[in-house]
Amino acid sequence: MSVRQNVVVIGAGAFGTALAAVMALQESLRVTLVGRNPILMSDLRDLRSHDGSLPGVPLPDVLEFSAEPDAVSEAVFVLFAMPSQAQADAARHYAPYLARQAAVVTCAKGLERTSGALLTEVLERELHGRPAAALSGPGFAADIARGLPTAMTIAASDTDLAETLAQTLSTRTFRLYASTDRTGVQLGGALKNVLAIACGIVEGAGLGESARAALISRGLAEMSRLVDRMGGRAETVRGLSGLGDLVLTGTSHQSRNLRYGIALGSQAHNGGSGDLVEGAHAAAVAAELGKKQGVDLPITNAVADIIAGRLAIPAAVEQLMTRPITTE
Ligand SMILES: NC(=O)C1=CN([C@@H]2O[C@H](COP(=O)(O)OP(=O)(O)OC[C@H]3O[C@@H](n4cnc5c(N)ncnc54)[C@H](OP(=O)(O)O)[C@@H]3O)[C@@H](O)[C@H]2O)C=CC1
Numbered sequence: 060m061s062v063r064q065n066v067v068v069i070g071a072g073a074f075g076t077a078l079a080a081v082m083a084l085q086e087s088l089r090v091t092l093v094g095r096n097p098i099l100m101s102d103l104r105d106l107r108s109h110d111g112s113l114p115g116v117p118l119p120d121v122l123e124f125s126a127e128p129d130a131v132s133e134a135v136f137v138l139f140a141m142p143s144q145a146q147a148d149a150a151r152h153y154a155p156y157l158a159r160q161a162a163v164v165t166c167a168k169g170l171e172r173t174s175g176a177l178l179t180e181v182l183e184r185e186l187h188g189r190p191a192a193a194l195s196g197p198g199f200a201a202d203i204a205r206g207l208p209t210a211m212t213i214a215a216s217d218t219d220l221a222e223t224l225a226q227t228l229s230t231r232t233f234r235l236y237a238s239t240d241r242t243g244v245q246l247g248g249a250l251k252n253v254l255a256i257a258c259g260i261v262e263g264a265g266l267g268e269s270a271r272a273a274l275i276s277r278g279l280a281e282m283s284r285l286v287d288r289m290g291g292r293a294e295t296v297r298g299l300s301g302l303g304d305l306v307l308t309g310t311s312h313q314s315r316n317l318r319y320g321i322a323l324g325s326q327a328h329n330g331g332s333g334d335l336v337e338g339a340h341a342a343a344v345a346a347e348l349g350k351k352q353g354v355d356l357p358i359t360n361a362v363a364d365i366i367a368g369r370l371a372i373p374a375a376v377e378q379l380m381t382r383p384i385t386t387e
């Protein structure tokens with residue numbers, strides 16, 4: 060029997076559990092889900108389900124669980140699947156246990172609030188320059204964990220590493236495409252959340268499906284401009300991490316960002332559901348980045364202003380519709 064490669068997924072929320080569950084079914088891999096709550100990890104091991112994050116989805120018998128940080132020490136691939144703002148803390152916590160040759164991957168979609176940094180930059184900063192890859196694209200945790208067909212992009216600056224990650228971590232139901240454009244892939248993931256909130260606002264305020272389609276297209280143009288200015292490739296955001304994810308989360312009520320936007324748009328917002336809404340954090344950071352880089356991001360700016368209570372929705376619509384007429 061060939062030796063299985065060790066994969067550790069850190070972060071026992073919806074996405075981390077889904078990734079670990081689907082990858083565990085790959086015979087060539089030995090997968091451990093590492094969480095910080097020992098009681099939860101022991102329950103997951105005993106019950107083989109995560110009712111808090113993935114209700115009704117059975118977890119494979121071969122999936123291993125641990126609450127011990129040294130469980131990462133034998134891993135060749137380590138996936139960081141906690142929220143964007145927790146990536147730095149997690150990296151610091153697990154750094155002493157990582158094997159020298161381990162490849163690290165951020166699975167979050169966002170930007171660091173305090174610095175505006177991409178999450179690969181955050182991991183590299185906290186892990187003393189160890190090169191980091193990024194996983195992003197359309198895929199709800201529940202779909203991935205149920206074994207429904209899904210495809211995402213995995214980006215590393217080194218072509219060999221990107222291809223190795225895509226080859227190794229893909230499964231029969233979870234297909235990864237390799238990219239070397241970490242900037243494009245990560246900005247696509249972070250900005251689509253902001254634009255999904257905008258789509259939710261459109262839906263909640265009853266502005267119509269035509270407005271949503273316009274927003275998706277102009278939102279994509281906005282992403283392309285920022286990616287281009289930040290040294291990424293504009294065409295990257297026309298792929299899975301960008302257009303693909305924007306179509307998914309800008310239209311599906313499974314999306315927490317969309318639901319948050321609907322609540323804002325229908326003025327039903329009462330301080331939040333407690334769900335993680337990455338776009339609510341990313342909006343202000345991306346707006347700031349746009350200003351700093353001299354890139355026009357009208358939809359992102361409007362979402363940031365609406366969330367901050369500086370702009371009413373009718374005024375935002377007026378502002379977007381009365382911009383100077385230009386070419387597409
Ligand atoms: N859910 C989805 O469908 C998808 C999510 N993503 C992205 O994945 C990221 C995580 O989302 P999701 O899993 O849904 O979020 P959840 O809220 O479901 O889970 C977040 C998990 O992160 C853990 N966590 C928080 N801080 C730390 C830390 N410092 N160290 C270790 N673990 C920590 C939490 O642990 P605890 O319970 O102990 O607080 C929790 O288990 C987000 O950036 C999201 O955009 C990407 C694609 C799909």
Ligand SMILES: O=C(CO)COP(=O)(O)O
Nearest residue numbers: 196197198199314315316
């Ligand atoms: O990014 C996701 C699917 O690709 C999940 O979207 P939400 O965070 O909006 O639920």
